[in-house]
Amino acid sequence: MKKLAIALAAGLGLAATGAQAQGAYPQRPITMIVPFAAGGPTDVVARIVGDHMSRTLGQQIVIENVAGAGGTTGITRAAQAQPDGYTIMMGHMGTHGAAPALYPNLKYDPTKDFAPIGLAAGTPIVIVAKKDFPANDLKGFLDYMKANGEKVNMAHAGVGSVSHMTGIFFNSVIKAKPTMVAYRGTGPALNDLMANTVDYMTDQIVNVAPQILGGNIKAFAIATPERSPALPNVPTTKEAGLDGFEVSAWNAAFAPKGTSPEIVAKLNDALVKALDDEGTRKRLLDLGGVIPVKAERTPESLQKLVESEVARWTPVLKAAGATAE
Amino acid sequence: MSDLVSNLSLGFGVALSLQNLGLAFLGCLVGTLIGVLPGVGPIATIAMLLPITFGLDPVGALIMLAGIYYGAQYGGSTTAILVNIPGEATSVVTTLDGHQMARQGRAGVALGIAAIGSFFAGTVATLVIAALGAPLTRLALIFGPAEYFSLMVMGLVFAVVLARGSILKAVAMILVGVLLSTVGTDLETGEERMTFGLPFLSDGIDFAVLAMGIFGIAEILRNLDQTETRDVVRQAIGRLLPNRDDFKQSYASVLRGTVIGSILGILPGNGAVLGPFASYTVEKKLAKDPSRFGRGAIEGVAGPESANNAGAQTSFIPLLTLGIPPNAVMALMVGAMTIHGIVPGPQVMTRNPNLFWGMIASMWVGNLMLLIINLPLIGMWVRLLKVPYRLMFPAILMFCCIGIYSINSLPTDVVFIGLFGLVGYLLITLGFEPAPMLLGFVLGKLMEENLRRALILSRGSLSTFIERPVSAGLLAVAIVLLVLALLPSVRKGRDEVFTE
Amino acid sequence: MSHSHERPKEQERRGFVRGAQDFAGGIFLLLLAALGLWLMRGLPQGRLSAMGPAMLPDWLSIGVGLCGVALLVNGLLKHGAALERWSLRGPVFIILAILAFAATIRPLSLGGFSLPGLGMIVAGPLAILIGGCATPEARLRELVILSLSLTPFCMLLFGDMLNLPIPVFPQALTGLFPAGWSQKDILRACSAIMAAAALIMFLTGRRRHTTKVDVAIETEQG
Structure with a gap:
C-alpha cells in the first residue's frame, strides 16, 4: 500500500524517500471524527473539548463530521482507521451503547474494537x-x-x-x-x-x-442522581419516587483498537486538562452538561461504562422490537 | 412602536460596530464564494464554514454566520442561473427561467434582479421579524401534522403548475420524486426501504447529491451531446444590470414574492421551502402570457428569488422566538449558538437583547452587504460564461466532486452524483423534466411523515384532514389549483400538451 | 438498463410506435415501478392508524406504473417526439472521472484491492483530465494547465484558508519535505509548485495557442 503511494509520489515528479518524519506524537493535526452533522449535541461537545485539547497537544484537532445511520457510519470508519493516534472519534450512548441492539449488521463491537480515551461529558x-x-x-x-x-x-x-x-x-x-x-x-x-x-x-x-x-x-x-443547576426546580427521578430510571446521553472519546497506550495516555491527559479548564467547564455546564468526576475520566472506567451500557440497552431495545435495519 | 424603534436602534448599535460590520462583510463574501460552487448550497456552506466562527465572540460569530447564510443563498442562485445547478431546494425554481435568461445573454439582468429583489425582500422581512416576530409565533402552533400534510399536497400541485411540457410526465416525475424520498430508514418503524442493503443509503438520498447529479452532471452530459447549442451562452453577454423596463416588468412580482415568502417562512415545519414554488405558480397564473415562463421570463426569477430570501429571513422567527429550528440550516444555527454558549429559546430575547436585536439588525446589514458585494461581482460571473465549454465542464466536474465530498466526507456521495447524472441524462432524453421530481423529493419526505403522524394521532381517521379548518382550506386551494392547471390541457386537446 | 431498451425503439419507430420518446418513457416508468414494488416486497403496509413502511412507497410505485401505462399508450397512438441520438463518449468519460475522484480522495479498499488516500492533489487533476476527454475537442495541454491551476486553488481554499478536513495529499509525501515542515507548509509548497508548473506550461505554449490558454487562467479566478 505504502509502496504504491510512493510510486505515485515519484510519478508526480518528486524524489521519494518514503521516510516518515520521526519525533514525539503528535507531529501533525489530529482528525476527530464526529459521527453526526455539525451543530448537533455531540458535535458541540467535541468542538468545545477538542478546542482545549488542541492547545494542550500543540497540534490542531480537526473535527470531521461523518454523519449517517445513527452515527454508526462515522464510527465504523473511525474504527477501521490507522491506529496511529491521528484519527480519533467522539462516540456517544447510541454508537457505543445501543448500536449493537439497534443495528444487527453493525461492523464493530463497542466493547472490543476501540481503545477508550475518556468520558467527555454527559447530558x-x-x-x-x-x-x-x-x-x-x-x-x-x-x-x-x-x-x-x-x-x-x-x-x-x-x-x-x-x-x-x-x-x-x-x-x-x-x-x-x-x-x-x-x-x-x-x-x-x-x-x-x-x-x-x-x-x-x-x-x-x-x-x-x-x-x-x-x-x-x-x-x-x-434522570440523574442530582438536580441540574440548569433546571434547579426539576426533581430527580428518585426524588419524584421513580427508581431505575437514571440515564444520561454521554459523549466519550475513543481511538481505534491498537493505538499505543502512550498515545492514549497523552490524549487522555489532554482531555482531562480540558475538563479541568474553567472556560471549557463553563461552556459545558451552560449547556446543562454533566462533567465527569476524576474517577470517571480514565480509559478503564470508560471501557466499563461501554460494557455496562451495551448490557443495559440490548435487552431493553430488543424487548421493544426496536431495530434500525 | 416606540419599543420597536428603541429595539432596532439597540440592534443597529450592535450591528454597526466596526468589527461586526467587518464580520458581516466577510461572512457574506466567503458565503458567496463557497455557495457559488456548483451544488453547494447554504446547508453545506454553513456546515463547512461553521468552524471558522469559533474564535469570535457570540454576537460577532452569529452575525458572521448570518452573513455566510445570505451569501451562500445568493451564491447558490448565481450558480443556478449561470450553470443550471441548484444548490438547494429553493433555487430549483431559479434554474427554470434564470438559466434560460442566461442562455439568451441576459445573465447579468437575471443576477441583478435576483440581488435587488432579494435585498428588497430581505428588508421587508427584517421589519416583519422585528415588529411581528413574537406574535407571529402563534401561527407556528396552529400548524399540526394534518395542516403540514395538506400544505405539502398543495406544494405538489404547484409542481404540476410549474411544469412546462406534458402534465402526465410532470405528474409521473413528482411521483418518482416522492418515491425517491422514501428511500432510507423508515422514521416510524426503523425498517430499511429500497436501500439494496447499502449502509450509505440507510439515511436516504441527500438532496445535494440528487440535485448535483440530476441537474449538474446530467446537464454536462446533455451539453456534450449538443455541440451546436451549448456555447450560445457565451456568445451573447448583453447588459450587466436590469434596466427600467426590467424593473417595470418585475416589481409586482418582487412584492408578491416577498409577501408569500415571508408568510411561509414563519411556519416551523420548513414552510420556507414552498415560498419560491408558490411565488412561481402565482406569477405564472397571473401572467398574460404564461408560455413565456420557462423560456426566460424575468418575473420567474424576480418573484421566487424574493420569496426565497424573505422566507430565508422569516424562518429565523421560530428559531429566535421559540428556539425551534424550522429547517436544516436553522438547526445548524442552533448548533452554532449552543457552541457559543447561547441556548436558543424564548428567553434569548429578554436575556440577551444585545444578541437578539443585534442579529436582527445584522440581517438587514447582511442583505445590504450582499448587494454591495454582488452587484460588482456580476460582471465577473458573467465573464465566466465566456470560458469555452471544453474547459468549463471539467472545472465544474471537479468542483462538484470536491463540493459533494466536503459535505459528508463520503466517497459514495461522489459516486452517486455520477449515477444520478446518468439517470438525469436518461430522463432528459426521454423528455422528462427534472424540476418537478426534485420538488416531489423535497416535499415527499415531509408529506409522508406528516401524513403518518396525523393518522396516528387521529387513530386512522382520514376525516382529520377535513375537520381541521386550516387543513381543509389548504386542500381546497390545492384542488382548485389542480383543476386550473388541468383545464387548459383538457380544452386544448392532448396533442399540443404532449408535444410541447 | 438505460441502453438496453433504447435501441429496439429506434428501429421500431416506423412500425406501430408513433411517439418513440413517450413509448420509451412509459417503459422506463414501468421498470421503475416494478423495481419499487420489488424492493418493497415483504415490508408491511400496515393500517391507516399505523401505516407500515411499505404503504406509501407501494402506492407511489403503482401510481408511477399507471403513468407509465398512460405514456406507453400515448406513444402507440399519437405521433410524438423521436428519441434523440446519444453518444457514449460523454457518459463514459464523465463517470470514469467521477469514479477516479471517489477512489483516490481517501483510502479505498474494495475486496482485495486497496489504495492509500491520495487526496485532492491527485483526485482533482484526475477528475479534470479524464473528464475533459469527454468531448472530442479536448486538448491535453489545456487540460493539464487547467488541472495544475485549479487544483492548487482548491487546495489553498479548502485545505488552508477554510481548514476543511478534506484530504489534500498522501501522507507519504511528508517524507519528501524537511522534518520540521508542518502540513500547511507542505500544502503551500505543493500548491506553489503546481501553480508554477501551470505558469511555465502556459508561457511556453503561449506562442502557439495564445487565445485558447488565456481562458484557462481566467477560470482560476472564479
Missing part, C-alpha cells in the same frame, strides 16, 4: 410533557398513564435517536404502552409538544431546558 435526560397535561408531578403522570394507556401519545425524534431510546427505556421502566409518534429531530417534536398535539417525551436537557424555563412545556423529573 441528563428530562421527562417533559405538554403544558396542558392533566398531571403536575411524576406521580400524577404515572397514575394518568396507568388509567389511559394507548390513548396517550409519546413523541420521539426518530428511531435510533436519544429521545427514542430513552423513551423506550422509560416506558419499559414505568410499564406504559403509549402510542409512539416519530418526528425528524427534536425540534419538530418539541413544536408539537408545545402545541399540545402530543403528550410527553424524554430528551436531552440541552434541547428542552429553554422551553421548560419559558413555561411552554412542563418537566416532571430529571
Whole structure:
C-alpha cells in the first residue's frame, strides 16, 4: 500500500524517500471524527473539548463530521482507521451503547474494537410533557398513564435517536404502552409538544431546558442522581419516587483498537486538562452538561461504562422490537 | 412602536460596530464564494464554514454566520442561473427561467434582479421579524401534522403548475420524486426501504447529491451531446444590470414574492421551502402570457428569488422566538449558538437583547452587504460564461466532486452524483423534466411523515384532514389549483400538451 | 438498463410506435415501478392508524406504473417526439472521472484491492483530465494547465484558508519535505509548485495557442 503511494509520489515528479518524519506524537493535526452533522449535541461537545485539547497537544484537532445511520457510519470508519493516534472519534450512548441492539449488521463491537480515551461529558435526560397535561408531578403522570394507556401519545425524534431510546427505556421502566409518534429531530417534536398535539417525551436537557424555563412545556423529573443547576426546580427521578430510571446521553472519546497506550495516555491527559479548564467547564455546564468526576475520566472506567451500557440497552431495545435495519 | 424603534436602534448599535460590520462583510463574501460552487448550497456552506466562527465572540460569530447564510443563498442562485445547478431546494425554481435568461445573454439582468429583489425582500422581512416576530409565533402552533400534510399536497400541485411540457410526465416525475424520498430508514418503524442493503443509503438520498447529479452532471452530459447549442451562452453577454423596463416588468412580482415568502417562512415545519414554488405558480397564473415562463421570463426569477430570501429571513422567527429550528440550516444555527454558549429559546430575547436585536439588525446589514458585494461581482460571473465549454465542464466536474465530498466526507456521495447524472441524462432524453421530481423529493419526505403522524394521532381517521379548518382550506386551494392547471390541457386537446 | 431498451425503439419507430420518446418513457416508468414494488416486497403496509413502511412507497410505485401505462399508450397512438441520438463518449468519460475522484480522495479498499488516500492533489487533476476527454475537442495541454491551476486553488481554499478536513495529499509525501515542515507548509509548497508548473506550461505554449490558454487562467479566478 505504502509502496504504491510512493510510486505515485515519484510519478508526480518528486524524489521519494518514503521516510516518515520521526519525533514525539503528535507531529501533525489530529482528525476527530464526529459521527453526526455539525451543530448537533455531540458535535458541540467535541468542538468545545477538542478546542482545549488542541492547545494542550500543540497540534490542531480537526473535527470531521461523518454523519449517517445513527452515527454508526462515522464510527465504523473511525474504527477501521490507522491506529496511529491521528484519527480519533467522539462516540456517544447510541454508537457505543445501543448500536449493537439497534443495528444487527453493525461492523464493530463497542466493547472490543476501540481503545477508550475518556468520558467527555454527559447530558441528563428530562421527562417533559405538554403544558396542558392533566398531571403536575411524576406521580400524577404515572397514575394518568396507568388509567389511559394507548390513548396517550409519546413523541420521539426518530428511531435510533436519544429521545427514542430513552423513551423506550422509560416506558419499559414505568410499564406504559403509549402510542409512539416519530418526528425528524427534536425540534419538530418539541413544536408539537408545545402545541399540545402530543403528550410527553424524554430528551436531552440541552434541547428542552429553554422551553421548560419559558413555561411552554412542563418537566416532571430529571434522570440523574442530582438536580441540574440548569433546571434547579426539576426533581430527580428518585426524588419524584421513580427508581431505575437514571440515564444520561454521554459523549466519550475513543481511538481505534491498537493505538499505543502512550498515545492514549497523552490524549487522555489532554482531555482531562480540558475538563479541568474553567472556560471549557463553563461552556459545558451552560449547556446543562454533566462533567465527569476524576474517577470517571480514565480509559478503564470508560471501557466499563461501554460494557455496562451495551448490557443495559440490548435487552431493553430488543424487548421493544426496536431495530434500525 | 416606540419599543420597536428603541429595539432596532439597540440592534443597529450592535450591528454597526466596526468589527461586526467587518464580520458581516466577510461572512457574506466567503458565503458567496463557497455557495457559488456548483451544488453547494447554504446547508453545506454553513456546515463547512461553521468552524471558522469559533474564535469570535457570540454576537460577532452569529452575525458572521448570518452573513455566510445570505451569501451562500445568493451564491447558490448565481450558480443556478449561470450553470443550471441548484444548490438547494429553493433555487430549483431559479434554474427554470434564470438559466434560460442566461442562455439568451441576459445573465447579468437575471443576477441583478435576483440581488435587488432579494435585498428588497430581505428588508421587508427584517421589519416583519422585528415588529411581528413574537406574535407571529402563534401561527407556528396552529400548524399540526394534518395542516403540514395538506400544505405539502398543495406544494405538489404547484409542481404540476410549474411544469412546462406534458402534465402526465410532470405528474409521473413528482411521483418518482416522492418515491425517491422514501428511500432510507423508515422514521416510524426503523425498517430499511429500497436501500439494496447499502449502509450509505440507510439515511436516504441527500438532496445535494440528487440535485448535483440530476441537474449538474446530467446537464454536462446533455451539453456534450449538443455541440451546436451549448456555447450560445457565451456568445451573447448583453447588459450587466436590469434596466427600467426590467424593473417595470418585475416589481409586482418582487412584492408578491416577498409577501408569500415571508408568510411561509414563519411556519416551523420548513414552510420556507414552498415560498419560491408558490411565488412561481402565482406569477405564472397571473401572467398574460404564461408560455413565456420557462423560456426566460424575468418575473420567474424576480418573484421566487424574493420569496426565497424573505422566507430565508422569516424562518429565523421560530428559531429566535421559540428556539425551534424550522429547517436544516436553522438547526445548524442552533448548533452554532449552543457552541457559543447561547441556548436558543424564548428567553434569548429578554436575556440577551444585545444578541437578539443585534442579529436582527445584522440581517438587514447582511442583505445590504450582499448587494454591495454582488452587484460588482456580476460582471465577473458573467465573464465566466465566456470560458469555452471544453474547459468549463471539467472545472465544474471537479468542483462538484470536491463540493459533494466536503459535505459528508463520503466517497459514495461522489459516486452517486455520477449515477444520478446518468439517470438525469436518461430522463432528459426521454423528455422528462427534472424540476418537478426534485420538488416531489423535497416535499415527499415531509408529506409522508406528516401524513403518518396525523393518522396516528387521529387513530386512522382520514376525516382529520377535513375537520381541521386550516387543513381543509389548504386542500381546497390545492384542488382548485389542480383543476386550473388541468383545464387548459383538457380544452386544448392532448396533442399540443404532449408535444410541447 | 438505460441502453438496453433504447435501441429496439429506434428501429421500431416506423412500425406501430408513433411517439418513440413517450413509448420509451412509459417503459422506463414501468421498470421503475416494478423495481419499487420489488424492493418493497415483504415490508408491511400496515393500517391507516399505523401505516407500515411499505404503504406509501407501494402506492407511489403503482401510481408511477399507471403513468407509465398512460405514456406507453400515448406513444402507440399519437405521433410524438423521436428519441434523440446519444453518444457514449460523454457518459463514459464523465463517470470514469467521477469514479477516479471517489477512489483516490481517501483510502479505498474494495475486496482485495486497496489504495492509500491520495487526496485532492491527485483526485482533482484526475477528475479534470479524464473528464475533459469527454468531448472530442479536448486538448491535453489545456487540460493539464487547467488541472495544475485549479487544483492548487482548491487546495489553498479548502485545505488552508477554510481548514476543511478534506484530504489534500498522501501522507507519504511528508517524507519528501524537511522534518520540521508542518502540513500547511507542505500544502503551500505543493500548491506553489503546481501553480508554477501551470505558469511555465502556459508561457511556453503561449506562442502557439495564445487565445485558447488565456481562458484557462481566467477560470482560476472564479
